[in-house]
Amino acid sequence: MRAGRPGLIGTVARTAVVAGTATATSHAVNKRIQHREMEKEAQSQQMVPGEEQIQAPPAPVSAQTGVTQEQKMAQLKQLVELKQMGGLTEEEFQQEKQKILAQ
Amino acid sequence: MSLGPVEYMVIEFPGNQFKGEIIPALREVVDAGVIRIIDLVFVRKDDQGNVSVMELNDLQQDAASAFAPLARDTNTLLAEEDIQKVSEIVENNSSAALLLFEHLWAKRFRDAVLNAQGRVIAGERIKKEVVDAALAWRPGEQGAAGGSTAS
Numbered sequence: 001m002r003a004g005r006p007g008l009i010g011t012v013a014r015t016a017v018v019a020g021t022a023t024a025t026s027h028a029v030n031k032r033i034q035h036r037e038m039e040k041e042a043q044s045q046q047m048v049p050g051e052e053q054i055q056a057p058p059a060p061v062s063a064q065t066g067v068t069q070e071q072k073m074a075q076l077k078q079l080v081e082l083k084q085m086g087g088l089t090e091e092e093f094q095q096e097k098q099k100i101l102a103q
Numbered sequence: 104m105s106l107g108p109v110e111y112m113v114i115e116f117p118g119n120q121f122k123g124e125i126i127p128a129l130r131e132v133v134d135a136g137v138i139r140i141i142d143l144v145f146v147r148k149d150d151q152g153n154v155s156v157m158e159l160n161d162l163q164q165d166a167a168s169a170f171a172p173l174a175r176d177t178n179t180l181l182a183e184e185d186i187q188k189v190s191e192i193v194e195n196n197s198s199a200a201l202l203l204f205e206h207l208w209a210k211r212f213r214d215a216v217l218n219a220q221g222r223v224i225a226g227e228r229i230k231k232e233v234v235d236a237a238l239a240w241r242p243g244e245q246g247a248a249g250g251s252t253a254s
Contacts, residue, residue: 001179002179002181002182003182003183005179005180005181005182006182007184007185008111008180008181009181009185009188011188012113012188012191012192013192014192015231078238082234086228086229087228087231087234090132090137091112091125091128094128094131
């Protein structure tokens with residue numbers, strides 16, 4: 001019997017589409033990895049601040065195509081962290097995982 | 104009986120089909136005891152905005168048998184008013200599954216915390232936008248946020 005039961009749900013609002021979450025998240029993760037690489041490089045070359053922006057992105061990370069095994073691992077790690085924080089539902093997590101592995 | 108944290112989720116599909124593609128992934132976590140589906144209702148809205156509400160056994164045979172393994176241990180908990188609220192956000196000419204589920208993993212975790220005399224004193228699901236922003240943030244990109252030395 002559903003009629004007359006006390007309700008469980010408060011206000012219902014549509015959320016951003018889940019598919020959006022997936023791309024946005026992996027994109028963000030990519031960006032961050034890229035940034036870390038840049039930082040490393042910058043440190044090793046002892047660059048002057050400001051030059052960092054002028055410099056082209058370092059060679060080992062090609063954001064569009066070749067995703068290295070290392071990057072995949074890093075992405076998976078991020079994903080697990082995100083899930084543990086409660087930022088992803090199990091379903092989103094699985095979807096993302098498949099995407100990362102399929103790259 | 105105490106439950107783990109309970110959450111609902113509404114999954115919408117365009118058209119008048121409930122897509123079975125989501126089931127294997129969902130079944131994985133159900134079978135692994137990560138979540139338990141407590142209650143499950145289907146809502147369909149035609150192009151005029153007319154709503155029809157369906158229980159599992161009101162679905163067409165193939166859809167019903169696809170969803171059935173997910174719902175081995177269900178109760179009727181969702182109220183009419185819940186379904187009505189959800190129906191309001193479903194787009195015309197769409198079908199939606201309303202899932203009420205229990206986080207079983209969190210229940211085990213909670214028991215472990217209690218056994219260790221620990222207490223959960225805060226916690227919240229962080230909004231996707233906030234997490235994305237945190238992941239995308241780069242030092243020095245948008246003014247001085249935080250106290251990092253932007254060398």
